[in-house]
Amino acid sequence: MVADTRVVEELKAAILRGEFSPRQRLVEIELCEQFDASRFAVRAALQALEADGLVERQRNRGARIREIGxxxxxxxxxxxxxxxxxxxxxxxxxxxxxxxxxxxxxxxxxxxxxxxxxxxxxxxxxxxxxxxxxxxxxxxxxxxxxxxxxxxxxxxxxxxxxxxxxxxxxxxxxxxxxxxxxxxxxxxxxxxxxxxxxxxxxxxxxxx
Amino acid sequence: MVADTRVVEELKAAILRGEFSPRQRLVEIELCEQFDASRFAVRAALQALEADGLVERQRNRGARIREIGxxxxxxxxxxxxxxxxxxxxxxxxxxxxxxxxxxxxxxxxxxxxxxxxxxxxxxxxxxxxxxxxxxxxxxxxxxxxxxxxxxxxxxxxxxxxxxxxxxxxxxxxxxxxxxxxxxxxxxxxxxxxxxxxxxxxxxxxxxx
DNA sequence: ACGACCTGTATTGTCGACAATATTGTCGGC
DNA sequence: GCCGACAATATTGTCGACAATACAGGTCGT
Missing domain, CATH: 1.20.120.530 (GntR ligand-binding domain-like)
Incomplete structure (x- = not known):
């Protein structure tokens, strides 16, 4: 989580604010525009939030908001x-x-x-x-x-x-x-x- | 933690086996040689293990084994x-x-x-x-x-x-x-x- | 009409190169 | 001899480009 703490925090805050719905796909390039960051920073943020249990990722299929039943x-x-x-x-x-x-x-x-x-x-x-x-x-x-x-x-x-x-x-x-x-x-x-x-x-x- | 699960698991296993001492620095290039992997995979592994609480990282200072008192x-x-x-x-x-x-x-x-x-x-x-x-x-x-x-x-x-x-x-x-x-x-x-x-x-x- | 296959597109995964930063070593002044 | 500034080195951070993969839609054969 070294890379650009800003993106991690903003993305996490956005999720916690409920700006994304469960199972919604998180496309990296869209997040780049939304947070005005590089794909590199976005990827690191997604990885950090996966460890946090807020998003889930599948290989080559990208990330989505984890649904908690x-x-x-x-x-x-x-x-x-x-x-x-x-x-x-x-x-x-x-x-x-x-x-x-x-x-x-x-x-x-x-x-x-x-x-x-x-x-x-x-x-x-x-x-x-x-x-x-x-x-x-x-x-x-x-x-x-x-x-x-x-x-x-x-x-x-x-x-x-x-x-x-x-x-x-x-x-x-x-x-x-x-x-x-x-x-x-x-x-x-x-x-x-x-x-x-x-x-x-x-x-x-x-x-x- | 998408990238190359192999490196994550091997590195984690090595830490758990006690192959590194507390506060020992983990230099990325050395790990690349040790696990025959790219720096990319090693970085991802370090990030994953940071979330696991096994490793701590400081910006521009690299990663080290976290000491648990x-x-x-x-x-x-x-x-x-x-x-x-x-x-x-x-x-x-x-x-x-x-x-x-x-x-x-x-x-x-x-x-x-x-x-x-x-x-x-x-x-x-x-x-x-x-x-x-x-x-x-x-x-x-x-x-x-x-x-x-x-x-x-x-x-x-x-x-x-x-x-x-x-x-x-x-x-x-x-x-x-x-x-x-x-x-x-x-x-x-x-x-x-x-x-x-x-x-x-x-x-x-x-x-x- | 239906399914298998194939192709195009969107998206993610990986890498190598370069920039930024910390750390170490060296030198000169005092 | 000691301290600060500066240079050299080691290491990490970031990026852009390309490769690999999955998905959607269309095509062909039956």
């Missing part, structure tokens, strides 16, 4: 369940008083967002909470694996956020995680996180 | 702890009678190997057991993550196998995993696996 999304969520469980446990063991207060503030904001029916705001807070837990846990390997898995889930994440009534359920699960972490109870934090993501997995299976 | 090895083991826990749970839920018998056979062979003091044989059985559990669990995402993490651990794995008395301890942990999986008890299987890998993590910390 419900079954694979469920598997990803199952792995996330245990790895984020580890993160929650570590966060509970290492949380500082300042961080604890910040977590509690997110919890309060979540309740307000749900009460006001602001789904976009709630979705944003959700991302902030998980991200903050990763920062607190300071577990590089776990964090990088979660980032890797998250990149493959964007499309389904979007579908999930549209399932009606999910925020009402998940706000209590989030609160349970926050409480356990703030109290420094690693066991409870891991358990709460696993319960939470298990319900995400169930919701995913419900879509399929 | 004890602290990182511990983090890897902590992630393995929860992901292999998931695998053990799934294996317990899906095991067939034939598979159960095969697991039990490995358990008996392990006891014999320990009694006879055959450490190489025991190490081999250990790999076979974990591999068989992955086959039984049939969880692609979990399996691929474990494979990915395992590749970065080879050096430390070797160091671990030389810690005296480890096999005497771990044989009982392995038996506990086998028993739980054979009985189809997912909770117990996950717990046993986590206990087992926790002791691996402790041994690693002891080395450092």
């Amino acid at each position: 419900i079954d694979e999304a469920v598997e990803i969520t199952e792995v996330r369940q245990v790895v984020e469980g580890l993160i929650a446990r570590r966060a509970a063991e290492r949380v500082s008083v300042d961080e604890a207060e910040a977590l509690a503030a997110i919890g309060r904001a979540m309740h307000e967002a749900v009460a006001a029916g602001e789904v976009a705001e709630y979705s944003d807070l959700n991302a902030r909470l998980h991200s903050m837990l990763r920062d607190i846990a300071r577990h590089e390997k776990a964090n990088s694996i979660i980032a890797h898995l998250h990149g493959q889930m964007v499309r389904h994440q979007f579908a999930l956020s549209r399932v009606p009534g999910r925020s009402k359920v998940s706000v209590h699960q989030h609160q349970a995680i926050i409480d356990a972490v703030v109290e420094g109870d690693g066991d409870a934090a891991e358990q709460a996180m696993r319960t939470h993501i298990a319900s995400v997995a169930d919701a995913l299976r419900g879509i399929g | 004890i602290d990182e090895a511990v983090e890897i083991t902590e992630v393995r702890q929860v992901v292999e826990g998931l695998i053990a749970r799934r294996a317990a839920e899906r095991v067939s009678v034939d598979e159960a018998e095969a697991l039990a056979a490995i358990g008996r062979a392990m006891h014999e190997a320990v009694a006879a003091g055959e450490v190489a044989e025991y190490s081999d059985l250990n790999a076979r057991l974990h591999s068989m559990l992955r086959d039984i669990a049939r969880h692609e995402k979990a399996n691929s993550i474990i494979a990915h993490l395992h590749g970065q651990m080879v050096r430390h794995q070797f160091a671990l196998s030389r810690v005296p008395g480890r096999s005497k301890v771990s044989v009982h942990q392995h038996q506990a995993i086998i028993d739980a999986v054979v009985e189809g008890d997912g909770d117990a299987a996950e717990q046993a696996m986590r206990t087992h890998i926790a002791s691996v993590a402790d041994a690693l910390r002891g080395i450092g």
